[in-house]
Amino acid sequence: MTFPSTRGGPAAKNLSEALLAGLAPDGGLYVPATLPRFTPADFDGIDTLPAITHRLLAPLFEGDALAGDLGPICAEALDIPAPLVALTPPSTWLLELFHGPTAAFKDFGARFLAACMRRVHTGTKPLTIVVATSGDTGAAVGAAFHRVPGLRVVILYPDGRVSPRQAHQLGCFGDNVQALRVAGSFDDCQRLAKQALADRDLQAVVPLSSANSISLGRLLPQMAYYAASSLSHWRAHGRALGFVVPTGNLGNAMAAILARDSGLPIGRIVLATNANRVLPDFFAGAPYTPAASVATLANAMDVGAPSNVERLRWFHPDDDALRAAFTARAVDDDTIRTTLAAAPARYGTVLCPHTACAAHVLEGLRAEGDDGDWAIVSTAHPAKFERIVEPLVGHAVEAPPALAELLERPSHAEPIAADAGALRAVLER
Ligand SMILES: *Cc1c(COP(=O)(O)O)cnc(C)c1O
Numbered sequence: 001m002t003f004p005s006t007r008g009g010p011a012a013k014n015l016s017e018a019l020l021a022g023l024a025p026d027g028g029l030y031v032p033a034t035l036p037r038f039t040p041a042d043f044d045g046i047d048t049l050p051a052i053t054h055r056l057l058a059p060l061f062e063g064d065a066l067a068g069d070l071g072p073i074c075a076e077a078l079d080i081p082a083p084l085v086a087l088t089p090p091s092t093w094l095l096e097l098f099h100g101p102t103a104a105f106k107d108f109g110a111r112f113l114a115a116c117m118r119r120v121h122t123g124t125k126p127l128t129i130v131v132a133t134s135g136d137t138g139a140a141v142g143a144a145f146h147r148v149p150g151l152r153v154v155i156l157y158p159d160g161r162v163s164p165r166q167a168h169q170l171g172c173f174g175d176n177v178q179a180l181r182v183a184g185s186f187d188d189c190q191r192l193a194k195q196a197l198a199d200r201d202l203q204a205v206v207p208l209s210s211a212n213s214i215s216l217g218r219l220l221p222q223m224a225y226y227a228a229s230s231l232s233h234w235r236a237h238g239r240a241l242g243f244v245v246p247t248g249n250l251g252n253a254m255a256a257i258l259a260r261d262s263g264l265p266i267g268r269i270v271l272a273t274n275a276n277r278v279l280p281d282f283f284a285g286a287p288y289t290p291a292a293s294v295a296t297l298a299n300a301m302d303v304g305a306p307s308n309v310e311r312l313r314w315f316h317p318d319d320d321a322l323r324a325a326f327t328a329r330a331v332d333d334d335t336i337r338t339t340l341a342a343a344p345a346r347y348g349t350v351l352c353p354h355t356a357c358a359a360h361v362l363e364g365l366r367a368e369g370d371d372g373d374w375a376i377v378s379t380a381h382p383a384k385f386e387r388i389v390e391p392l393v394g395h396a397v398e399a400p401p402a403l404a405e406l407l408e409r410p411s412h413a414e415p416i417a418a419d420a421g422a423l424r425a426v427l428e429r
Helices: 015-021 049-061 067-077 106-120 136-145 164-171 186-198 200-205 216-237 251-261 278-283 309-315 319-325 333-347 353-367 382-393 401-407 420-428
Strands: 084-086 092-096 127-132 151-158 177-183 208-210 241-246 266-273 327-330 374-378 414-417
Touching (some): 015 106, 015 216, 049 067, 049 216, 067 106, 067 216, 092 216, 106 136, 106 216, 127 136, 127 186, 127 420, 136 151, 136 177, 151 164, 151 186, 164 177, 164 382, 164 401, 177 186, 177 420, 186 208, 186 420, 200 420, 241 353, 251 309, 266 353, 278 319, 278 327, 309 319, 333 353, 333 382, 353 374, 353 382
Parallel strands (some): 092 374, 151 177, 177 414, 241 266, 266 327
């Protein structure tokens, strides 16, 4: 399997090459040349998350040096529960993706990427992974790569725009994981990371790679929990399950779309954004117009220029067909607050602000008469956003044990300007 770039430049010869490079040399994103086509029966007798993922991704690893290791990679990286939990309203489930080490869905992709990278990277110089984060990616990548030999991680995050617990997590790893707090927005962080990755002179001195949701090594394993949950729903009920996905950079939703395009029994896929409404406006008919991001309560979705749009349009080149196939709706902060406050009584559980966006969008679909089977995708544990959630629900939200353990460690982040030269100086150190 080869992996073309969305911008038409040279394709990666195999998945390992695409993983190591992160971004394609022409600035585009790598995509699989073709997607496998499965039917639910192809997964008969296979029911664990690692085993389903192995079956699903095997065609993409064909001919790659990592192919023989795919089983162990899935077993090592995807040993995180992803339960589909029935909620109080009928035909409504919560896909809980917050049972990993940093209590957000990004643990799945980050751990898979780390498991691949440590097998692929054979150079003598350490490989530096540059990662821009709006909050949760950096922690997941830090946790996944911490103390992995031959690999170093530099995390860029927008100073003052992540929750206190997120900031603490980002700075708590140390050793081969360094946190930089950037005087700027998430989009500035993402731009700096892209500039560094595209800088050939810098790369000659400091080999770089990415771990952002632009990396195929994160995107592909995220198909796992859509495959596993839709199959279990199909087996139990004989119906396709729809998903409402909290969306920022479109990495998580893109994985749902790829899983459906690969033949998994997935119904509608609806995107829920916060007040950053570039995607809802595009799906409602406006030209695709990236904008500066605005800060919201669902901060991990504060993205004004969602990178994966380029991938989405590569797979679905006709914008009108795209608009017919998907729905995206924006949720403002006041609505996030009322949804969070109502969640314990309405759903029987406490939600995080990102998940609340998806819950609200589903409430809108229900109000329009949709009585299908839906899963709200829960992207993070509410305890990560305790300062927002606790006052609204009126009680403390206990941190899961892994998160509590990280929060007890000391934490340090270095301030830098939102400037390519400043980042280069740190990378060359
Ligand atoms: C990253 C993140 C999102 C957005 O996911 P994308 O893949 O960027 O669309 C949503 N919720 C949480 C909690 C996140 O950490």
